[in-house]
Amino acid sequence: MLTGELKAILIDKINDFLRDHARKKAEAVKLIKQFKYDGKLAKKMWDLEKGVMSKTKHLNTT
Helix, strand or coil, X not given: CCXXXXXXXXXXXXXXXXHHHHHHHHHHHHHHHHHCCCCHHHHHHHHHHHHHHHHHHHXXXX
């Protein structure tokens, strides 16, 4: 194989890798939003924790 042919193969492989990486990164960004303070899962966990904390606080004061 000639150098130009090897470069073309390498370019194709790198472009495939970068396309796949960009897709996975976009999916990860969506997933991260779920776990941040403003995400659905995080809000549910914060609400749950607040509920447990208020019940515990209530029990300690009586």
